[in-house]
Amino acid sequence: MAGNWKMYKTPADTHAFFEKFKPLVADSDHCEIVICPPFPNLPAAVQEAHDQRIRIGAQNLYWGKEGAVTGEVSGFMIRAIGCTHVIVAHSERRQYFNETEADVMRKTVAALENHLTPIVCVGERLDERESNRTEAVLIEQFQGGISGLAPDHFARIVIAYEPVWAIGTGKVATPQMASEAHAVIRAQARAKFGSALADSVRILYGGSVKPDNVKSLMSEMEIDGVLVGGASLDPLSFASIVNY
Ligand code: PGA
Numbered sequence: 001m002a003g004n005w006k007m008y009k010t011p012a013d014t015h016a017f018f019e020k021f022k023p024l025v026a027d028s029d030h031c032e033i034v035i036c037p038p039f040p041n042l043p044a045a046v047q048e049a050h051d052q053r054i055r056i057g058a059q060n061l062y063w064g065k066e067g068a069v070t071g072e073v074s075g076f077m078i079r080a081i082g083c084t085h086v087i088v089a090h091s092e093r094r095q096y097f098n099e100t101e102a103d104v105m106r107k108t109v110a111a112l113e114n115h116l117t118p119i120v121c122v123g124e125r126l127d128e129r130e131s132n133r134t135e136a137v138l139i140e141q142f143q144g145g146i147s148g149l150a151p152d153h154f155a156r157i158v159i160a161y162e163p164v165w166a167i168g169t170g171k172v173a174t175p176q177m178a179s180e181a182h183a184v185i186r187a188q189a190r191a192k193f194g195s196a197l198a199d200s201v202r203i204l205y206g207g208s209v210k211p212d213n214v215k216s217l218m219s220e221m222e223i224d225g226v227l228v229g230g231a232s233l234d235p236l237s238f239a240s241i242v243n244y
Contacts (some may be wrong), residue, residue, distance in 0.1 A: 001225055001242045002034040002119060002160075002204060003232025004059060004087060009037060011044040017235050018048035024239035029053065031225065033242055034085045034119070035232070039073055046082035057085025057119065060093060063110035075107075075114035086111045087227075088118045089145060091164045101144025108145065112153045119158045119204070119227065120146060122185065126165035134163075135184050142188040154193050159185060159203045160227040166207025168229060175220045178205045182222035211240040218244055 009017065014037055025033060036057040037045050045056045062072035078086055088111060089104040104120065111118035122141040124134045138161075146154070161181050166173050173181070182203045190198035205217055206227030217223050232238040 001031050002057070002085075002158075002227045003036060003238050004090070004206075004227055004229050005035070005037045005041075005233060006059070006092070006229055007038055008233055009041055011041050014041040014044040015048060017233075018045070020235035021239055022048070022052060022054075024235065025054070025242050028239075028242050031242065035238075036085065036087055036119075042078070042081055042083060050082070055084045056082065057087060057116075058083055059087045059090065061086050061088070061107055061111060061116075063106040075110045075116055079114040079116055083116065085117045085119060085158075087160075088120045090121045091123055091162055091167060095164070101141065104141075104145030105148055108149065108157060109153065112149075112156055117156060117158060119160050121160045121162050121206070121227075122146075123160075123162040123164055123167075123181075123207070129163065129165060134181065138181060138184045139188060142185060142192075147188065147192045151193050151197060154189070154201070155197055157201065158225075159201060160206050161185060161203060162206035162227060164207075168208070170208050172208040172210070172213050172217075173205070175216050175223070178217060179220040179222040182220075186222065209241060211237050211244075214241045214244040 034055045034057050036059050049056050058078045061075045065074055065076045088107045093099045108118045124137040128137045163173050186198050189201055202224040204225040204227045205223050209226045209228045210231050
């Protein structure tokens, strides 16, 4: 159960969040919990989570280790401060920062080489769904950004299916729609990496997940977890999602 805080909260807000959140998930050992705050809050989050089962991730990374790349942060640095995860290719990165499938691949490999678990995002836009291109888009994204990974690298990634039209809009995909999309992704994984890896890769659903819809999503066999934006900002709502 992963939370993506996007560009919200200060370090002080981060401490306040964890103070409320930690007791609410103290017994939640049925799942892995990951929270991805903005870069300046990562040290506060790592400090808060150090004796907990909660893992901390960044929302983006650069593929080099270090260098003259103003404004970027490397996987090496993210790992060095104690993070374990990183989101790659969120649709907002694809849309506003023109991230391509080649970037997705480079970032995913850089994350893995730095012992970070990449949460690699895929998903179709509204116009693509409306023109019945959902399956084609997911296949393109898988082929371009994921299928070139070595099998031992693929074994360590998490995939997030996030239909762009469902993100921050309140329009959640129905459990059946999400499940169908996950099945497309898993079929690609099976064709490329074989059944064992395809069955074990975790595929999260993201897009307007809330405390009142998480249960029906999680009841689908194909849905292994959720990636939550807006509803992860509030400790009570994210805790009730974790404890669905
Ligand atoms: P949302 O965002 O839950 O606010 O729709 C999900 C995401 O962008 O990861």
